[in-house]
Amino acid sequence: MKKILLLAVFTVLGFANVNAQEIKFGAKAGLNFSTVNGGNSGSIDYVTSQHIGLVSEIPISEKFSFQPEIMYSRQGYSFNNDIVEMNYLNIPLMGKYYVAKGLSLEAGPQIGFLLSAKNEGVKVTNSFTTFDFGANFGLGYTLKNGLNFGARYNLGITKADTDIRNGTFQVSVGYFFIK
Known part of the structure; x- marks a missing residue:
């Protein structure tokens, strides 16, 4: 396992070195419209919050890119007018396919770490799992x-x-620092 991990690290570092002049770095921020799904979530509503973070885009070919990100994201939900606020450090690992000049379809996994959770100002972090995968x-x-x-x-x-999963729709604006 250690050999495979070491090989993967050297492969990525070698690849990144070859394309270093093409790698873009930037920042982005935007709105979250989040809720939870599953369990007895029928009367649960969306809450609006925000996200902010750093992004990088690593070209793989003319049409494909890899875009790792690190984002602070406020998420949560409303239940009977009671707002539950969850703060995450999310790491999306996005694959991008350019269907036209500048326009891309994106998909990929996201790893999230719960930083804190509050219900109407009362800390409830222990009520939620600290790791979120999406x-x-x-x-x-x-x-x-x-x-x-x-x-x-x-x-x-x-x-x-115990029985709910996060669901978040995000809209964002960002900037890649062009050399």
């Missing part, structure tokens, strides 16, 4: 000047507590 699907558009826009849905796969 799958992202979305669209992106990047202008020549580096300004970019995105829309994405994160479908929670692991349970946030």
Whole structure:
């Protein structure tokens, strides 16, 4: 296992070194529309919050790119007008396929770490699992000047507590620092 991990690290580092001049770095921020699904979530509503973070885009070919991100994301839900707020450090690992100049379809896994959770100001972090795994699907558009826009849905796969999973729709605007 250690040999495979070491080989993967050297392969990625070698690949990144070859294409270093093409790698883009940037930042993005936007709105979250989040809720939870499953269990008895029939009377649960969406809450609006925000996300902010850093992104990188690593070209693999003319049509494909890999886009790792690190994001602070406020998520949660409303239940009987009671708002549950969950703060995550999310790491999306997105694959991008460019269908046209600047327009991409995106998909990939996301790993999330629960930083804190509150219910109407009372800390309830122990009520939720600290690790969140999900799958992202979305669209992106990047202008020549580096300004970019995105829309994405994160479908929670692991349970946030005993019977609910996160579900978050995100819209964002970002900027790639062009050399």
